[in-house]
Amino acid sequence: MDYEVKLEIFEGPLDLLLHLINKNEVDIFDIPIATITDQYLGYLELMKTFNINVAGDFLVMASTLIHIKSKMLLPGSHEDDEEEDPRTEIMRPLLEYMQFKEMAEAFSEREILDRDVFARTVIPYFQDGVTGEEPELDVNLFQLIDAFKRIVDQRLPGAKLTVQPEQWSVKDKTELIIARLKEKGAIFFREIFSEDRTVSEFIVTFLALLELVHMGLVKVLQPTSEGDIRLIPSFDEKGGNGNGS
Amino acid sequence: MDHNSMSKSLKLIIEALLFASDRPLNVREIHACLPDETGSKITQALNELQTEYDGLKRSFVLREVAQGFQLRTRSEYAPYVLRMLKTSPTRLSRAALETLAIIAYKQPILRQEIERLRGVDVGGILRTLLEKDLVRIMGRKNLPGRPLIYGTTKKFLAVFDLKDLGSLPKLKEIREFGSDEEETVPISEHDLRNDTSKEENATGEKTQTTLLPKTD
């Protein structure tokens, strides 16, 4: 056997064809179709020998090559000016393919980020250098619930968190909180509970607040981790009745 | 004199911004931090910084990428930096690079067109490119099955050190009936954009989503 048993893996039929053209050092504009077809088929045979599954794309190209080869064998057909060279059918895609192979090569030679060149990465250090107006601390749900628990403990020490028949609806409390925010602009977290008398009322108020937060109607802020939690409205209608300043 | 020190401090402010940013900053973004300066003064300062770094022969330079400016280490330091980061460099297979090249030059493009050009299925590769945020889905084509249209991302420009699509290396035209392979066809960004609008795909040219594979 003439084949060197070194099986290269080709991306597809075009890749294999281009390899054969380069190996034989032939002109892509004048492909010796018989030779190339034989070698192409030989390669497919080799793949089968090695039990490599030959993809359908390779077989389609094989039949195209055989078809071109038979056309070329018809006397005079390829010298006829009016008829296109049958090899054009594979020449065009090959040229296009070569073009992109070359561009891929050009791409890989560029200064690629995180391979050849490196940029700065995120650095959180700026925070300790900054004094004064620290942006508001976003509180998470856990902190909020924790704060709620503290209030319950403070106001009703030893109270058991049992749920009683509902006297207050979440909707009522929601409206109450909104009304207060509209009136005052911003309120402290504990203020919304100032009139609550029972644990269940607390819970309903708290659920109402959560709902408002979920709906994006209220923002919860905590200036410092020990500071009082503040609620500010973020509804579309801004307060309303002419607060001149 | 006063003017001089003014512009010097502008340069230094811009330097600080670039230094503290992990992404390329464009003139508009810098301007947003410096509303008192004019855009043209910022551009000038950026250009001066660029020349300055080249002159200073430091280990980093100011590059214009992805329609913005970014400080980047010089390539000669890559081996050391890679050792420090303990990561393997960005790597793309040959197949992925070829597919990326096709998408970059032919966008907006359908998967079936890519497959016609490459002669093979590109599903797996497309997935990789989408995951790496080098390629994005631009929309759907009004064809049976409403196939997805692909294009490149802003990150593609950043990774491959490209200012914009217009600065893609010229596609080499291989003449069908000649041996002159030097001929080039300029593909301007304009042409690419026009193609986009032809597709009625006015989704905007900016990539909005970036999936950063974080290195540990």
Added chain:
Amino acid sequence: MDHNSMSKSLKLIIEALLFASDRPLNVREIHACLPDETGSKITQALNELQTEYDGLKRSFVLREVAQGFQLRTRSEYAPYVLRMLKTSPTRLSRAALETLAIIAYKQPILRQEIERLRGVDVGGILRTLLEKDLVRIMGRKNLPGRPLIYGTTKKFLAVFDLKDLGSLPKLKEIREFGSDEEETVPISEHDLRNDTSKEENATGEKTQTTLLPKTD
């Protein structure tokens, strides 16, 4: 002379390392990248760099902090840097991204359905997504407790560069991408396919999505 240029290049290598590092580097760590140099030479180079930056009056300095050496912008530039960082893209955690994906694909959806899919409480994430205006409340379902119905917003489309919800790649299409054996990075699409599984993959929080602000 020779010695001088040697130490100059050592200085620049160290500069490149400090530049590309996201945390302070100590002499030992730098030494690990430059095994041919001695520790004392590295210390000397660090000191020289420190003096050099001070002399150059650049916007950054080399600071020795508890854990090592780090390049930092001078504090006088902090206001500008902060302004820049405030306009920086906000990040979404992997958990938030997954939740968002579920909402995008399954909308209109109830919170309990999201939680069933993710296997965890999503209250906090939902709030973040609502605040970022990526998710909205579409209404209430006629069920006990009148639970809220969630869906995505216009901004969601803009941020992810989608013309409409129909342009979202379908799960089927994502599956068709198959897998690329060469380099596969686990990513959200994958999780979407196996909705309920994958919960034990707690390593995940590293992957982040960057939401670039609209640039028009």
